[in-house]
Amino acid sequence: MDSLDSEILGVLREDARISYRDLGVRVGLSANAAADRVRRMRRDGVIRGFTTLIDPTAESRAGLVVFIDITLRLDTTNEEFERVVLKLPGITEVVHVTGAHDYLVRARAADPTELDTLLRTLKREAGVAQSSTRIALRAATGGPAG
Secondary structure, eight states: OOHHHHHHHHHHHHOTTOOHHHHHHHHTOOHHHHHHHHHHHHHTTSSOOOOOOOOTTSOGGGOEEEEEEEEEOTTOOHHHHHHHHTTSTTEEEEEEOOSSOSEEEEEEESSHHHHHHHHHHHHHHSOEEEEEEEEOOOOOOOSOOO
16 A cells, blocks of 8 residues: 555545546546556455445434443353344444443434333343443534535
């Protein structure tokens, strides 16, 4: 990887859907040369994929999007927790983290009652000793306009 590849990655971070022609213009290459570099970085595993960032409030059926910091009980293993939590409805992401908590869980709940049920289930069935929940209000967009 060279400085031109780094520049290409910077442009792709801003807009992964940019055309190869426009990417080439931005970094001083032809469309074919830009495409070849992107293909090589995908083949080499530098670019692992492309994703879509969705505002959690965009889907009206989504209800609440929450982030739950979780601390496990001492008698609960990571494997036990993960096995249970990944089967629960509404769980969209489970991340083992460093710091004051053991896990960060992202979930959806239709309303506060459903969130309460999820939190009680985590404590009763998944071995959670303590949790701290944050509700997503909106997602900030830092990408290019349009």
